Amino acid sequence: MFFASRWFIFESVNIHFIHFIIMLIVKNLSKNFNTITAVNDLSFEVQEGKIFGLLGPNGAGKTTTIRMILNIIKPTTGEITFSGKLINENFFNMVGYLPEERGLYKKSRVVDVLIYFGRLKNLSKSHAFNEGIKWLKSLSLLEFKDKKIQELSKGNQQKVQFILSVIHNPKLLILDEPFGGLDPINQQVVKELILSFIDEGKIILLSTHYMDTAEKLCSDILLMDKGRTILKGSLSEIKQKFGGNYIRIQFKGNPELIRSIPFIKEFEQYNNYSEVQIDERVKPHEFLRLISSDLEISHFSVIEPTLDRIFIDAVKKST
Amino acid sequence: MKKIFTIALWEFVEKVKTKSFIISIFLTPLIIISFALLPTLLAGDEEAGIKAIGIIDTSKTYIRMIASELEKYKLKDNQPNYLIVNLTEENKSIHELKENADKQITEQTLFGCLILTHEIHDSITVEFRSKSIPGLKDLRRIEEAVNTAIINKKLQKVGIEPSEAILFTKKIEVNSIRLDKEGKESGSDFLVVFFSALILIMLLLMIIISSGGMLIRSLVEEKSNRLIEILVSSCKPDELLAGKIIGLSILGLFQMFIWALVAIALAGSHIIPDEAFSNILPMLIYFLLGFLFYTSIFVGLGSIVTTEQEAQQITAYLSLIILLPVIFIIGAIEAPDSNYVKILSYIPLTLPSIMIIRFKVAPVPIEEIVVTILIMIFSIYLTIIVSAKIFRIGILSYGKLPSLKELILWLKEK
Numbered sequence: 001m002f003f004a005s006r007w008f009i010f011e012s013v014n015i016h017f018i019h020f021i022i023m024l025i026v027k028n029l030s031k032n033f034n035t036i037t038a039v040n041d042l043s044f045e046v047q048e049g050k051i052f053g054l055l056g057p058n059g060a061g062k063t064t065t066i067r068m069i070l071n072i073i074k075p076t077t078g079e080i081t082f083s084g085k086l087i088n089e090n091f092f093n094m095v096g097y098l099p100e101e102r103g104l105y106k107k108s109r110v111v112d113v114l115i116y117f118g119r120l121k122n123l124s125k126s127h128a129f130n131e132g133i134k135w136l137k138s139l140s141l142l143e144f145k146d147k148k149i150q151e152l153s154k155g156n157q158q159k160v161q162f163i164l165s166v167i168h169n170p171k172l173l174i175l176d177e178p179f180g181g182l183d184p185i186n187q188q189v190v191k192e193l194i195l196s197f198i199d200e201g202k203i204i205l206l207s208t209h210y211m212d213t214a215e216k217l218c219s220d221i222l223l224m225d226k227g228r229t230i231l232k233g234s235l236s237e238i239k240q241k242f243g244g245n246y247i248r249i250q251f252k253g254n255p256e257l258i259r260s261i262p263f264i265k266e267f268e269q270y271n272n273y274s275e276v277q278i279d280e281r282v283k284p285h286e287f288l289r290l291i292s293s294d295l296e297i298s299h300f301s302v303i304e305p306t307l308d309r310i311f312i313d314a315v316k317k318s319t
Numbered sequence: 320m321k322k323i324f325t326i327a328l329w330e331f332v333e334k335v336k337t338k339s340f341i342i343s344i345f346l347t348p349l350i351i352i353s354f355a356l357l358p359t360l361l362a363g364d365e366e367a368g369i370k371a372i373g374i375i376d377t378s379k380t381y382i383r384m385i386a387s388e389l390e391k392y393k394l395k396d397n398q399p400n401y402l403i404v405n406l407t408e409e410n411k412s413i414h415e416l417k418e419n420a421d422k423q424i425t426e427q428t429l430f431g432c433l434i435l436t437h438e439i440h441d442s443i444t445v446e447f448r449s450k451s452i453p454g455l456k457d458l459r460r461i462e463e464a465v466n467t468a469i470i471n472k473k474l475q476k477v478g479i480e481p482s483e484a485i486l487f488t489k490k491i492e493v494n495s496i497r498l499d500k501e502g503k504e505s506g507s508d509f510l511v512v513f514f515s516a517l518i519l520i521m522l523l524l525m526i527i528i529s530s531g532g533m534l535i536r537s538l539v540e541e542k543s544n545r546l547i548e549i550l551v552s553s554c555k556p557d558e559l560l561a562g563k564i565i566g567l568s569i570l571g572l573f574q575m576f577i578w579a580l581v582a583i584a585l586a587g588s589h590i591i592p593d594e595a596f597s598n599i600l601p602m603l604i605y606f607l608l609g610f611l612f613y614t615s616i617f618v619g620l621g622s623i624v625t626t627e628q629e630a631q632q633i634t635a636y637l638s639l640i641i642l643l644p645v646i647f648i649i650g651a652i653e654a655p656d657s658n659y660v661k662i663l664s665y666i667p668l669t670l671p672s673i674m675i676i677r678f679k680v681a682p683v684p685i686e687e688i689v690v691t692i693l694i695m696i697f698s699i700y701l702t703i704i705v706s707a708k709i710f711r712i713g714i715l716s717y718g719k720l721p722s723l724k725e726l727i728l729w730l731k732e733k
Contacts, residue, residue, distance in 0.1 A: 034728075067548070067715070070548070070551075070552040071552070072548060072551050072552055072715065073715065089555065092552065092553050092554065093553075095552060097548065097549055097552045099545035099548050099549065100545070101543075101544055101545040102544065102545075103540075103543065103544020103545070103546065104544065104546065105333065105540070105546070106540075107333070107336075107337065108333055112333075116325070116329050117549065117553070119322075119325045120322060120325055120326070120550070120553040120554060121553055122321075122322075164549065165549075
């Protein structure tokens with residue numbers, strides 16, 4: 001009896017001080033609408049402090065995926081867990097969402113709208129008010145706090161909407177085209193904010209079809225088309241995998257000469273330079289040796305493919 | 320629960336603040352009351368001025384008597400209401416006399432002309448010619464005068480003097496007295512009941528239609544800017560639905576409350592008869608039940624529309640259905656116990672309005688009150704469940720309106 005209880009105490013004090021990394025895990029997610037499969041066997045995970053890019057052309061199934069993560073619609077099969085638990089109603093207060101289509105209650109006052117949505121995320125009225133004011137200040141919108149939404153410029157309305165998605169300090173932030181409709185200055189403001197969220201350890205899911213946005217912000221991406229996963233992984237890995245066979249070249253001479261080489265996969269001429277994609281099995285210096293005798297070359301460099309190019313290639317390949 | 324309250328409060332406060340609400344709260348009763356009062360006001364206006372009426376009676380028997388009957392009517396300043404002109408001339412044919420009279424009527428020296436034509440077998444035809452159609456009141460007085468004259472003449476023939484004739488011709492008026500449940504007498508002027516019931520029901524229906532319209536418009540706005548997605552990622556769709564219905568109901572009650580204050584003030588100054596307030600509590604209960612019922616239909620159907628145009632169409636159709644009971648008001652007042660009124664008071668769509676009228680007209684048995692309230696509660700429960708199912712999917716679907724088949728699929732979805 002004595003030993004048994006001693007063992008019990010011994011076991012119960014044996015706590016592991018391990019910091020559990022909070023993760024969003026999407027596992028084998030599918031969604032069917034009648035006969036249409038909008039999302040087909042999608043799996044990915046996002047760690048805290050990371051920005052995950054959900055990329056794909058229009059109609060790829062990004063919005064449906066986001067809606068399932070938001071617990072707005074139920075998946076047909078598969079599961080979504082957040083910090084180890086299946087998402088449920090309590091999850092509502094931990095997630096912030098910025099939809100692609102923007103717009104607010106036009107006739108309502110800025111501060112009222114902020115308080116309303118703060119309260120819907122379970123903040124008290126005063127807390128919501130204080131947070132709202134803090135955010136308005138940091139986005140230099142404080143002077144508009146008692147104005148009606150419709151009296152604000154479009155860019156400022158968008159910034160108010162951005163505040164809506166973060167007013168309750170969500171752990172998971174889902175941003176659908178966060179830079180759409182913003183001018184370059186405000187794009188920069190929002191970008192810096194998003195980057196600061198990484199330091200705070202938020203999990204950010206970014207959905208976009210602008211590849212340069214994804215390229216600048218995301219550490220990992222998932223490229224989907226027609227509901228299926230086409231590419232998945234860290235951005236640097238993907239670039240490496242696809243890199244090595246893109247060459248930028250500047251020359252004088254007949255371009256038909258390059259076009260006639262059999263291992264050239266693609267050749268595009270721009271105003272000042274040309275881009276060439278060569279077969280993966282051919283080394284760039286072999287290509288250079290082949291053309292150097294016939295063309296006057298002033299520039300030759302191996303370039304990393306842009307995400308744009310990878311995106312187009314991958315989508316093309318999949319169809 | 321807390322989120323439902325937050326949503327209800329928001330829906331109420333933001334809508335109370337809108338200009339259209341503030342305007343409607345004052346304008347609607349004004350329009351409806353003036354619609355109810357205008358005809359009587361206009362009818363009263365006809366009395367102004369003396370009306371010259373010509374009489375043509377070739378037998379000359381009745382002219383004096385009709386004239387004396389009509390001259391009894393006086394205007395407010397004690398002037399006679401009618402000036403009688405004898406247009407009968409010995410040597411002219413009836414045709415010429417008519418022409419002469421018509422000329423004076425078109426020149427507006429005469430308001431009208433009464434022509435008595437004697438035919439064989441002692442029968443008389445009477446016509447009244449005028450430029451504009453005479454008012455009901457004028458026509459009734461002329462009719463009465465002619466009838467009295469003719470009856471008196473006939474009685475004279477059998478030896479009864481005009482002074483005695485009044486004993487035969489005097490009409491008895493029936494006063495209708497309504498007994499309420501305790502058997503106490505209460506007056507029931509048909510017109511008072513009709514107008515107070517009509518005004519009340521019109522006001523209630525207007526509240527439902529205007530707030531329902533507001534609801535659909537705001538849903539379309541929320542859908543088009545995807546705020547609805549932020550909302551349903553913050554609370555359950557059922558909570559959103561409940562919050563919207565409750566917020567709107569508070570709005571309706573608030574509107575009622577303000578109108579009641581105005582009405583009480585008007586009653587205090589005897590502009591509205593006290594009669595209009597009898598049985599106000601059960602009527603309020605039926606109003607509230609009706610409001611909840613219609614609003615939950617509005618919410619369900621409102622969630623499937625995407626454009627402002629569709630919203631208007633749906634509001635128009637729903638308004639028509641909601642206004643349907645108004646058609647039955649007269650029937651329900653004239654025969655509150657008839658079968659069709661009974662049937663209508665068991666159909667949820669017409670139940671609230673018909674029951675409100677029945678309370679105005681006749682005492683309603685307690686069993687019927689209980690049964691109808693239960694029917695209402697059950698239908699509200701049912702519509703909310705159906706609406707919630709449609710709402711859940713409707714708010715997330717864009718583009719064309721769903722077909723009936725799709726709607727049924729939505730209802731089956733768990």
